[in-house]
Amino acid sequence: MSEHEIYLGIDIGSTKVAAVLAKPKKLSNHTMLQVIGMGSARNEGVHRGNINNPIKTKEAIRQALEMAAKKADRIDLLSHNLFASVNVSGTHLATTSETGSVACHAVGVQGRDVKSLFETMQQTFDSDTNQIIHLLPLKFSVGEQHEIIDPVGHTGLKLSGDFKIITAKKSALHQIKDSLQKANLSVNEEDGFSASPLASGLAILSEDHKSLGVVLVDIGGGTTDIAIYHDGLLCHTVVLPFGGNHITNDIREGCHLTHESAEEAKIFLGETDPKNCSLNTLLVIPTAEGIPPIEIVARNVVLIARARLREIAALVLSEIKKAGYEHKLRAGIILTGGTSKIKGIESIFREITGMYVQIGTPKNLERSNSALDSLITDPSYTTALGLAWSSVKPLDKRIEKTTATPEPEQKKPSSSWSIPGFRKSTSQESTIKEISTFIWKGLTQDDIKGHDDY
Secondary structure, eight states, X not given: OOTTEEEXXXXXXXXXXXXXXXXXXXXXXXXXXXXXXXXXXXXXSEETTEESOHHHHHHHHHHHHHHHHHHTOSOOGGGSXXXXXXXXXXXXXXXXXXXXXXXXXXXXXXXXXXXXXXXXXXXXXXOSSEEEEEEXXXXXXXXXXXXXXXXXXXXXXXXXXXEEEEEEEHHHHHHHHHHHHHTTOOOOTTTSEXXXXXXXXXXXXXXXXXXXXXXXXXXXXXXXXXXXXXTTEEEEEEEESOOHHHHHHHHXXXXXXXXXXXXXXXXXXXXXXXXXXXTTOEEEEOOSTTSOOEEEEHHHHHHHHXXXXXXXXXXXXXXXXXXXXXXXXXXXEEEESXXXXXXXXXXXXXXXXXXXXXXXXXXSEEESSGGXXXXXXXXXXXXXXXXXXXXXXXXXXXXXXXXXXXXXXXXXXSOOOOOTTOOOOOOTTOOXXXXXXXXXXXXXXXXXXXXXXX
């Protein structure tokens, strides 16, 4: 990890692409991220987490990155190494529990034995259709010793381990890589992908949350991503095919609005308790050009939105029960994602689940300028922030320790700017206009001279 590295998190969602640029900042006993740029753009190329139009998704990626670069405010991006991470979401994500074992090289378990076990699991459960994106250890056994958290140093001839394996469809990953390549970006095949709920957890969950037991619920536009932690370990993940877009569609159908007008009504929603909403309260919603705004009864919108949120909360509770962790999660539910900004959503989840509920807030972040003040705590950016974190810290500390992951300086950069004919500048006075031109248009020096604006 070096201050000459920049970490890029790209959250490709069903309604938007969010991008975060960050630099590591090492303090005495922990690492922080200095967020230097954030941006988002509407995305019409994804349905329920799956990319169905790489061209539209590419354009949304480009716009989000350009906005993030402009907010970076005179930091010379081109003089840094870039490590990019992208999220994987959608109902094609699958989680399985598997057990594997290897013979130890000696009587005591060594780091290379654990590494061998990881490699064996990777090879055994690889397939033609699915790719492993996370191989997370639960507990180990050494000989007759069981329930071991860290097996290194234990005495025995056989090492066994229980794992959570998260896979994604290779076809879906190909669509993600295709969209990134069209935007002149690439990610490392081995560690450049991260499941959305796990990435979000890196941004807002503490080790105490995971130890006490917690449910992370990330409600995006097309999906709701769930991750359950208990005793510090990931125990269950699932992606539900419901999100904020379904609330919008319900409002559209119930109030006879256009999709855009229904989205406006949802954004203007300032209450989710119909008892606090008078029948005389009206929402004035813009419509199509040349058509007068529509007045709708606010209470109707509240009732519609509340019904869908109650359904999502009930589905979350069902997953908690199915996983066997009802009444075991003392830290309760932590909500994030753009839909979590709806006022009163915590009370709805609390009513349905009977659990403690809060909105997640990012941890260990620093902003570099005031332009990021209103964005850095926006739940819409949680996954992108977590993706930036994924280049700094592992999902499980034991993975870093036992698999001897090399430091980023020893790695080939996970991404490149793909700027034809450009030599990196060491000047700290490079302007945002130059950065945006070089990065996002991919122009050469000669191309720049041909434009009066530059």
